[in-house]
Amino acid sequence: MQHPVLSRFSPTAAPAVQKFVPKLLGVLLLLVCAINVSAQEESARDVLSATTDRVLKVIEEARSYADKDPERYYAQVHEVLDPVVDYRGIARGVMGQYATLARYQSLDEQGQAKLREQGERFTETMRIGLIRTFSKGLLAFGGSRVELEDDDSGANDRRRVQLRQLIYSDAPQPYVVIYSMARDRDGSWLLRNLIVENVNLGQIYRSQFESSARRFKGDIDKVIDNWSTDAAR
Numbered sequence: 001m002q003h004p005v006l007s008r009f010s011p012t013a014a015p016a017v018q019k020f021v022p023k024l025l026g027v028l029l030l031l032v033c034a035i036n037v038s039a040q041e042e043s044a045r046d047v048l049s050a051t052t053d054r055v056l057k058v059i060e061e062a063r064s065y066a067d068k069d070p071e072r073y074y075a076q077v078h079e080v081l082d083p084v085v086d087y088r089g090i091a092r093g094v095m096g097q098y099a100t101l102a103r104y105q106s107l108d109e110q111g112q113a114k115l116r117e118q119g120e121r122f123t124e125t126m127r128i129g130l131i132r133t134f135s136k137g138l139l140a141f142g143g144s145r146v147e148l149e150d151d152d153s154g155a156n157d158r159r160r161v162q163l164r165q166l167i168y169s170d171a172p173q174p175y176v177v178i179y180s181m182a183r184d185r186d187g188s189w190l191l192r193n194l195i196v197e198n199v200n201l202g203q204i205y206r207s208q209f210e211s212s213a214r215r216f217k218g219d220i221d222k223v224i225d226n227w228s229t230d231a232a233r
Helices: 015-030 044-062 070-079 089-099 101-106 109-141 201-215 220-226 227-232
Strands: 145-148 160-168 175-185 189-196
Touching: 015 044, 044 070, 044 109, 044 145, 044 160, 044 175, 070 109, 089 101, 089 109, 089 189, 089 201, 109 220, 109 227, 189 201, 201 220, 220 227
Parallel strands: none
Antiparallel strands: 145 160, 160 175, 175 189
């Protein structure tokens, strides 16, 4: 079992931006899905570009059944999204100070085991919660035109890259999306963070976690148990 070292995010975002989270996650789910290919064969740009069409196909097909059979829709979204999103790294980043290496090392063996369990449980809670809370937002992006702006030539020689996309919908101006992607241990590219219109999802959820931890007086189990309610608020 991997121990809970954080992915680092910048300082917390203003609470006011939290109302934009559903739309931002809709963008996330629209654009990031994966086929399980080796990063030695495809760059981060290749993965992002090649799989966008697959997501759009899922969305288009779901229009005919999503309202009547949402579980089928969730399963389809999971199938394309799970291989490319680093839920574990995102969850650790969201946990912030409550899952640092320093805190882990300060605990006894029992405490370390509990923190590892909390990290795994929160990862799964986020994975399921994000899909179920925001999948319906995907339907609004069916038929959108997506352009990948940046050239990541030579990115396969790096461990981390940022890719910039424009999403054209019915809004006057396109959404600007910046992907932070990094290689996993097996060499595949995984999404580590997403910024839409200068709003950082890692910051939003880290701020939410810290707020909830204060409310529950540092009881991380209660934060995790109540996370779905907090995320939908």
